[in-house]
Amino acid sequence: MSIEAAVTELRKALGERFATSGAMLQVHGQNEAHFPETLPDGVAFPETTEEVARIVRTCAAHGCPIVPWGTGTSLEGNALPFDGGITLDLSRMDKVLAVHAEDMDAVVQPGVTREALNTELRATGLFFPVDPGANASLGGMAATRASGTTAVRYGTMRENVLALEVVLADGRIIRTGSRARKSSSGYDLTRLMIGSEGTLGIITELTLRLQGQPEAVSAAICRFDDIRGAVDTVIQTIQMSVPIARMEFVDAMTARGFNLHADAGLPEAPHLFLEFHGSESAVAEQAETVAGLAHENGGADFQWSVRPEERTRLWKMRHGVHYAMLALQPGFKPVVTDICVPISRLADAVAETRADIDASRITGAVVGHVGDGNFHTSLLTEPGNEDDMRTALDLAKRMNDRALRMGGTITGEHGVGRGKIRYMAAEHGEAWDVMAQIKRTLDPQNILNPGKVVQIG
Amino acid sequence: MSIEAAVTELRKALGERFATSGAMLQVHGQNEAHFPETLPDGVAFPETTEEVARIVRTCAAHGCPIVPWGTGTSLEGNALPFDGGITLDLSRMDKVLAVHAEDMDAVVQPGVTREALNTELRATGLFFPVDPGANASLGGMAATRASGTTAVRYGTMRENVLALEVVLADGRIIRTGSRARKSSSGYDLTRLMIGSEGTLGIITELTLRLQGQPEAVSAAICRFDDIRGAVDTVIQTIQMSVPIARMEFVDAMTARGFNLHADAGLPEAPHLFLEFHGSESAVAEQAETVAGLAHENGGADFQWSVRPEERTRLWKMRHGVHYAMLALQPGFKPVVTDICVPISRLADAVAETRADIDASRITGAVVGHVGDGNFHTSLLTEPGNEDDMRTALDLAKRMNDRALRMGGTITGEHGVGRGKIRYMAAEHGEAWDVMAQIKRTLDPQNILNPGKVVQIG
Numbered sequence: 001m002s003i004e005a006a007v008t009e010l011r012k013a014l015g016e017r018f019a020t021s022g023a024m025l026q027v028h029g030q031n032e033a034h035f036p037e038t039l040p041d042g043v044a045f046p047e048t049t050e051e052v053a054r055i056v057r058t059c060a061a062h063g064c065p066i067v068p069w070g071t072g073t074s075l076e077g078n079a080l081p082f083d084g085g086i087t088l089d090l091s092r093m094d095k096v097l098a099v100h101a102e103d104m105d106a107v108v109q110p111g112v113t114r115e116a117l118n119t120e121l122r123a124t125g126l127f128f129p130v131d132p133g134a135n136a137s138l139g140g141m142a143a144t145r146a147s148g149t150t151a152v153r154y155g156t157m158r159e160n161v162l163a164l165e166v167v168l169a170d171g172r173i174i175r176t177g178s179r180a181r182k183s184s185s186g187y188d189l190t191r192l193m194i195g196s197e198g199t200l201g202i203i204t205e206l207t208l209r210l211q212g213q214p215e216a217v218s219a220a221i222c223r224f225d226d227i228r229g230a231v232d233t234v235i236q237t238i239q240m241s242v243p244i245a246r247m248e249f250v251d252a253m254t255a256r257g258f259n260l261h262a263d264a265g266l267p268e269a270p271h272l273f274l275e276f277h278g279s280e281s282a283v284a285e286q287a288e289t290v291a292g293l294a295h296e297n298g299g300a301d302f303q304w305s306v307r308p309e310e311r312t313r314l315w316k317m318r319h320g321v322h323y324a325m326l327a328l329q330p331g332f333k334p335v336v337t338d339i340c341v342p343i344s345r346l347a348d349a350v351a352e353t354r355a356d357i358d359a360s361r362i363t364g365a366v367v368g369h370v371g372d373g374n375f376h377t378s379l380l381t382e383p384g385n386e387d388d389m390r391t392a393l394d395l396a397k398r399m400n401d402r403a404l405r406m407g408g409t410i411t412g413e414h415g416v417g418r419g420k421i422r423y424m425a426a427e428h429g430e431a432w433d434v435m436a437q438i439k440r441t442l443d444p445q446n447i448l449n450p451g452k453v454v455q456i457g
Numbered sequence: 458m459s460i461e462a463a464v465t466e467l468r469k470a471l472g473e474r475f476a477t478s479g480a481m482l483q484v485h486g487q488n489e490a491h492f493p494e495t496l497p498d499g500v501a502f503p504e505t506t507e508e509v510a511r512i513v514r515t516c517a518a519h520g521c522p523i524v525p526w527g528t529g530t531s532l533e534g535n536a537l538p539f540d541g542g543i544t545l546d547l548s549r550m551d552k553v554l555a556v557h558a559e560d561m562d563a564v565v566q567p568g569v570t571r572e573a574l575n576t577e578l579r580a581t582g583l584f585f586p587v588d589p590g591a592n593a594s595l596g597g598m599a600a601t602r603a604s605g606t607t608a609v610r611y612g613t614m615r616e617n618v619l620a621l622e623v624v625l626a627d628g629r630i631i632r633t634g635s636r637a638r639k640s641s642s643g644y645d646l647t648r649l650m651i652g653s654e655g656t657l658g659i660i661t662e663l664t665l666r667l668q669g670q671p672e673a674v675s676a677a678i679c680r681f682d683d684i685r686g687a688v689d690t691v692i693q694t695i696q697m698s699v700p701i702a703r704m705e706f707v708d709a710m711t712a713r714g715f716n717l718h719a720d721a722g723l724p725e726a727p728h729l730f731l732e733f734h735g736s737e738s739a740v741a742e743q744a745e746t747v748a749g750l751a752h753e754n755g756g757a758d759f760q761w762s763v764r765p766e767e768r769t770r771l772w773k774m775r776h777g778v779h780y781a782m783l784a785l786q787p788g789f790k791p792v793v794t795d796i797c798v799p800i801s802r803l804a805d806a807v808a809e810t811r812a813d814i815d816a817s818r819i820t821g822a823v824v825g826h827v828g829d830g831n832f833h834t835s836l837l838t839e840p841g842n843e844d845d846m847r848t849a850l851d852l853a854k855r856m857n858d859r860a861l862r863m864g865g866t867i868t869g870e871h872g873v874g875r876g877k878i879r880y881m882a883a884e885h886g887e888a889w890d891v892m893a894q895i896k897r898t899l900d901p902q903n904i905l906n907p908g909k910v911v912q913i914g
Contacts, residue, residue: 102801104696145641156639158648159616174888180797181829182613183866184602184652185884186873186910187892191615191648195641212698239561241669243700282739340637344559372638409640416643427642431631434899435644441898442891453643 003085006064007042010055010086017045017092028069028087031080032322034335034381034389035418038080040067040087047092049165049173049204056202057171059086059447067449068198070140071113075336076417078144078197083450088202090139096120097205104210105162105179110139110203117208126210129154132413133319139203144415145195149318152238152371153245153277154211156413157194164190165205169443179207192438197415198449200442214277217245218287219311220304222294224270227251227354229298231347233272234370236293238343242286246275247371248318251354254365257324262317272299272370273318275311321367325378328363332380335392337419339403340374340412349406350375353399360391374412400426416453424454460542463521464499467512467543474502474549485526485544488537489779491792491838491846492875495537497524497544504549506622506630506661513659514628516543516904524906525655527597528570532793533874535601535654539908545659547596553577554662561667562619562636567596567660574665583667586611589870590776596660601872602652606775609695609828610702610734611668613870614651621647622662626900636664649895654872655906657899671734674702675744676768677761679751681727684708684811686755688804690729691827693750695800699743703732704828705775708811711822714781719774729756729827730775732768778824782835785820789837792849794876796860797831797869806863807832810856817848831869857883873910881911 011018019025020042029039046052059066065085072079081087093109096117100106101124108117115135117128132141132148140146142164147156154160163177166189176189193201224230230249237244250258250271258264272294276286283306291302305311317324325334341349350366357364357377368375379395381388400410400423410416410423424432436454439446446456468475476482477499486496503509516523522542529536538544550566553574557563558581565574572592574585589598589605597603599621604613611617620634623646633646650658681687687706694701707715707728715721729751733743740763748759762768774781782791798806807823814821814834825832836852838845857867857880867873867880881889893911896903903913 100799100801102692102696103799105799145645147639147641151639155616158639158645159612168891172887174891175886176888178864178866178884179799180831180860180865180869181800182604182608182615182797182831182869184604184868184870184872185866185877186652186881186889187657187895188602188615188645188648188652189888189891191645195643195645200644212696214698235559239559239669241671279742281742285736285738340639342557342560342562342636343638344557374637374639403637407635408637409635409642411641412637412639413641415641420642424643427635429632430629431633431646432643434625434631434646437898438644438895441894 002062003041003064006059006062006086009058010042010044013054013058014044019043028072028089029080030072031077032073033075034333035077035080038082040081041084043087043089045089045092049167052088052167052202052204053171053173055088056167056169060170060445063445063447065447065450068143068202070111070137071135073134073136074140074144074417075414076419078415078417078452080418082418090137093204099124101126103179104212105207106210107205107207108138109205110137112138114138114141121210125213127213128208129211130157130160138206138208142194142203142206143196143198145413147369147413149246149248149369151369152247153243158191160209161190161194161206162209163207164193164203166193166201167204168201169445169448177207195415197417197452199439199453200448216278216280216283216306217311218276218283218304218306219314220274220287220302221314222272222299222302223267225298227270227351228347230270230272231350231370233294233297233299235343235346237290238371240289242289243278244274244286244290244371245277246273248273249368249370249375251366253328253363254321254324254367257328257365258317261324261327262320264317273314325365325380329380332382335379335381335396336376337396337399338374338376338412338414339399339408339410340372341403341406341408343373345406345408346370346373349402352402353377356395356398360395362388362391364395372412373408418452421455459519460498460521463516463519463543466515467499467501470511470515471501476500485529485546486537487529488534489530490532491790492534492537495539497538498541500544500546502546502549506624509545509624509659509661510628510630512545513624513626517627517902520902520904522904522907525600525659527568527594528592530591530593531597531601531874532871533876535872535874535909537875539875547594550661556581558583560636561669562664563667564662564664565595566662567594569595571595571598578667582670584670585665586668587614587617595663595665599651599660599663600653600655602870604826604870606703606705606826608826609704610700615648617666618647618651618663619666620664621650621660623650623658624661625658626902626905634664652872654874654909656896656910657905673735673737673740673763674768675733675740675761675763676771677731677744677759678771679729679756679759680724682755684727684808685804687727687729688807688827690751690754690756692800692803694747695828697746699746700735701731701743701747701828702734703730705730706825706827706832708823710785711778711781711824714785714822715774718781718784719777721774730771782822782837786837789839792836792838792853793833794853794856795831795833795869795871796856796865796867797829798860798863798865800830802863802865803827803830806859809859810834813852813855817852819845819848821852829869830865875909878912
């Protein structure tokens with residue numbers, strides 16, 4: 001294996017679209033979580049699928065690792081080049097190639113961000129619903145099987161990608177799926193690629209399922225005295241089949257973060273943030289049903305609004321949660337982790353996690369897409385303080401153990417990357433070996449994002 | 458390879474739960490489509506996962522083919538033992554192992570049929586929505602990635618299976634997925650197994666997502682002068698995001714079949730059969746919206762009803778379509794095929810298909826789950842009449858070509874089996890080679906349902 005030979009060859013082939021400057025390597029060596037800076041040996045900026053395939057063939061010839069990169073917003077070190085090699089920055093492949101309004105689908109390059117796509121769609125009456133908070137690239141979102149605030153209604157990337165174009169480790173270009181809404185035609189390679197974090201292939205085109213913009217949208221916010229009242233409201237809402245569009249839990253510590261970061265003026269108590277989509281009457285009916293459930297579970301101050309500016313303010317605040325956390329202890333870095341459990345275990349999982357953080361030396365917050373049983377913690381550590389880091393990682397470990405004990409999963413939406421790999425054997429048992437078998441078959445040299453999701457060799 | 462040695466060994470191990478009688482072989486050598494009788498060498502009736510694993514290990518030791526079998530209702534020869542060997546009849550693994558009402562999921566053995574599960578769920582207020590018409594086994598439905606009348610609202614088996622237990626070709630038992638509603642934890646082996654038709658592993662347990670029974674259900678029926686009016690109503694309904702639960706198209710020939718088979722008293726014209734789920738007011742609102750669209754598209758006699766007996770009559774008639782077709786020409790056998798296209802192409806695809814049948818020597822009907830862009834034809838052939846069979850297969854071929862030309866897929870829900878394998882290269886190109894690579898990795902001897910989905914050797 002010779003990374004150096006690949007770098008030399010790619011520099012010649014790509015010219016100024018191959019960067020080795022310190023600044024550019026640094027941009028691609030960062031992350032928004034706690035992983036140390038990890039620099040690639042070079043950054044390639046392909047503009048076409050054929051160019052991606054050529055770069056992959058060059059790297060394959062030299063056994064050089066390739067790490068696909070979208071916007072760098074992943075949280076488990078998913079796009080960090082721990083073994084060095086080439087970072088493949090897909091941000092120049094940022095075209096919306098087609099919008100088929102009648103079929104409610106769009107074909108995009110992987111570097112298109114979800115906000116860019118939704119801006120482009122504005123005039124069509126359609127939108128792409130998956131919303132992980134960050135303005136991530138759609139290729140990265142597919143690779144991580146992202147979801148976020150709207151998955152409870154519209155599903156995750158798994159449900160919202162119809163077809164992919166993928167460059168394999170040997171440079172072959174394949175197409176998976178079609179523009180048909182369903183198919184029984186062979187193995188589901190689309191779903192195999194979604195969530196594979198660039199370890200099985202590089203996504204170079206996506207066909208996405210779109211949704212009609214709802215006739216009416218309303219948002220609501222409700223305060224609770226305790227975690228259990230909020231979570232029980234969530235569980236009952238799901239069980240009553242209310243087609244709620246967003247259902248977000250924030251704990252008292254998160255509310256404090258919003259106050260510090262966004263001057264939110266929230267009582268420092270657990271809250272639910274809600275959104276309803278539908279016809280005018282359906283939205284009113286849904287809000288009334290959930291308000292009733294909240295009231296029975298000790299909820300207070302249920303406020304709902306159809307005013308767009310209030311909705312925008314609410315979700316802007318929610319999406320800023322990462323920075324709200326940082327506002328709690330300026331200068332600290334977060335250890336972020338996410339788990340997902342069956343909803344009957346959600347109240348226990350959240351309460352145990354909250355108690356575990358409270359009993360520790362560090363500050364942390366719990367926030368989540370609770371309609372799916374999915375929640376996150378953000379655990380603040382002082383840079384360089386090893387006790388803090390150890391405490392945070394221990395808390396995260398106990399969260400993962402809790403998820404598995406409760407029949408859940410070690411990650412609802414952040415992916416495995418490097419951070420979760422230590423829990424994979426415990427979650428999957430022999431099925432993890434099967435994942436490695438598939439990886440070895442499709443990438444025998446282990447050049448595609450090595451060291452992530454599976455362990456080879 | 459020695460099928461004989463495997464048969465001898467399995468007879469000894471399973472006693473009376475291993476059948477080689479002519480009658481039992483015949484039961485497992487039939488199909489509801491046009492494939493000739495194809496007998497296995499023996500039929501095993503396992504009762505536990507461990508027993509399935511032992512049978513697989515025995516077959517693996519002797520290189521003997523194993524074909525999993527649910528209820529035998531598949532339509533593309535998916536469960537016929539074209540290479541001989543053992544049919545694994547899973548009908549004795551028919552227990553509902555757990556119903557988690559609070560989490561809205563159920564754990565079942567593969568031989569549980571969808572009707573048996575829904576009967577068991579009746580008291581819980583929950584139901585399993587996927588409904589392919591036949592009372593198929595849930596293991597078989599997952600293996601074929603089945604869908605049917607309700608997929609437009611609730612999704613296919615792909616969206617409604619949370620986790621699987623699977624016996625691999627070497628006898629390893631793996632678990633894929635978990636009871637969490639979403640996960641980003643590694644490759645999506647659950648979705649890889651769903652639709653693999655028993656060629657990658659044998660499903661021995663399924664965790665299924667359930668739905669809350671809607672507060673209100675109503676059904677409607679509407680007649681159209683032409684195909685286009687009906688299909689345009691469908692397209693507009695989907696585009697307006699009406700959360701319709703069922704939206705079925707039947708053509709004039711199918712209506713005639715219903716009249717002959719079920720004394721339906723329908724005008725011999727295209728119809729839509731519709732169902733709405735939701736709150737009382739939502740259901741009324743949806744029906745009103747669709748009635749308006751139907752009226753604009755030339756629909757007449759839009760009749761809707763909330764009476765359960767009328768709904769039951771409607772869907773019983775619809776589910777009897779296979780026999781309604783046979784009533785058109787008693788004694789004839791159907792060549793059945795299904796394709797799925799983007800909905801903007803649906804009217805063209807249906808109209809071209811109808812015209813193609815009309816121009817041919819044989820009788821055929823078009824019927825479909827048009828909300829998904831999916832439709833079927835049933836082409837009647839006289840047993841032993843080679844001209845009929847050639848004509849039917851030519852019509853089917855042109856339907857498949859049409860699907861691909863329109864950006865669709867060669868099968869929306871029947872699977873590949875043996876019947877569709879000839880179109881796989883055209884639909885998937887090099888991605889079909891990738892499917893074969895995965896097959897070779899997980900089943901290097903090609904003993905699991907050989908000759909289906911992929912071509913090995």
